[in-house]
Amino acid sequence: MTKTARVYKIEMLIRNRGHVSFQTLLDELEVSPATLKRDLDYLRDRLGAPIEYDRSLNGYRFGKEYRGQRHELPGLWFSEPELFSLLMINQLLGDLGSDGVISRHLQPLLDRIHQMLGKDSDIKVLLKRVKIIGLARRPVPSHVFELIGEALLKRRRLHLRYLTRGRGVASQRDVSPQRLIHYRHTWYLDAWCHSRERLLRFALDAIEDATDTGSRAKDVPVKQVESEMDGGYGIYAGDRVDWVTLMFSPQAARWVRHEEWHPNQKGQLHADGRYQLAIPYSDPTELAMDILRHAGEVSIVSDTGKVAEIVRSRTRNAWEMLSAQKDAG
The missing domain is CATH 3.30.70 (Alpha-Beta Plaits)
Structure with a gap:
């Protein structure tokens, strides 16, 4: 376990349990007493954590002036229940059919969560007891999913080669991404189509190729997207209902x-x-x-x-x- 993971683990244990003995910290972190003392000093002196030793409890706790308040270390902070919830969310994300791209980018965070929890057996039991069954899933190539996600956030226009299933014909489209949708095991993109000059919904698995045009996307107000694309039932779009x-x-x-x-x-x-x-x-x-x-x-x-x-x-x-x-x- 890295030093960063250890100090987050120490504060998490104190926060969740109220107070923790020196021996309990040694057992949880599996380090030497000297290393634990250095970590506690680092938390208090360098990171400003309000940790103090209480002789009557024979353990470490937050100081009286900080009780009931929320002190957070720099960076991401989660309680233990929140960490387990994140692991379950990762199971769900892994089932979204985007060629594992989401889970792959979350892996550094997941590795850190595993270190902070420190109980591999608990993690393995949790992952075994969460099962997601997906039928008729349409996987999306990772490079397409990543490019669309980046263009969506950075407001970039894309050029698509798109297969229209009804006609069985591939067409060339310049689009401005507005919104990603995951519906019944399939990813869709709501985008302004510059050739049709209107909002259209594209299935990501039908995109045969995608490239960044280098130009800025057309911004369509969210309320307009919702009005035109969400009026009807299910995935079928249309403002006339x-x-x-x-x-x-x-x-x-x-x-x-x-x-x-x-x-x-x-x-x-x-x-x-x-x-x-x-x-x-x-x-x-x-x-x-x-x-x-x-x-x-x-x-x-x-x-x-x-x-x-x-x-x-x-x-x-x-x-x-x-x-x-x-x-x-």
Whole structure:
């Protein structure tokens, strides 16, 4: 353990436990008494840590004038529960499908966290007991993810070779990145497209190549991005929205009424236990699929667009397939 890690560990132990004996510090840090004394002197004399020895407690604690106040060493500071939370967050970040780029850049911080905790067995148990299952994940090449992240923060314009899946054709685009989105195991970029002169949403895994143009990005107000890209349900963007009103059975309502399908949704719990939910959408496809997950427990009360039409069509097709299989059997 480095000296920096040791001094952070000493203050963390005192902060979390109130007071810590000299022997406990020796056991936790696994250093000689002389080294520990030098670390304590360094904390007090060089870093200004308000640490004092209390004979009645036979341990080190913060001085009376600092109790109840927050003294922080230079640099990053976390309590032990916060450090364990960071490790769990790292597990989540490692599952985001960006070719490990996020975890790789966080590795120096993670190494420092491991040193500060000092209990390898606890860390290993934590990491074994946190499991993230990701299905249909679309990985993004690390060089693309890093370039877009840098351009987003430094406000740089990018040139993309982008594959439009619907047409199966790659096109050249100059874009000004505005926002990164991670949705259902896929990364997306909201950007101002200079060839179309409007905001568009790009799937990062469909970007075949990306380069920095050397020019500054066009800044679009965040409120405008949110207004144009977040109006509809799910990942489909659009500032023009339709509304569908759903009615869930009492059985389904027990769960659905606690769910957020869209930030602007309107829900109402009826006296008989049914739950009415109104949802805005721009494209009906994704919403229709999610409604079908509740087949038999939901009905469509009203719809200003085509989501009801898609739900009816897919339900009819499903019944026809089942009938055909039954006849064939």
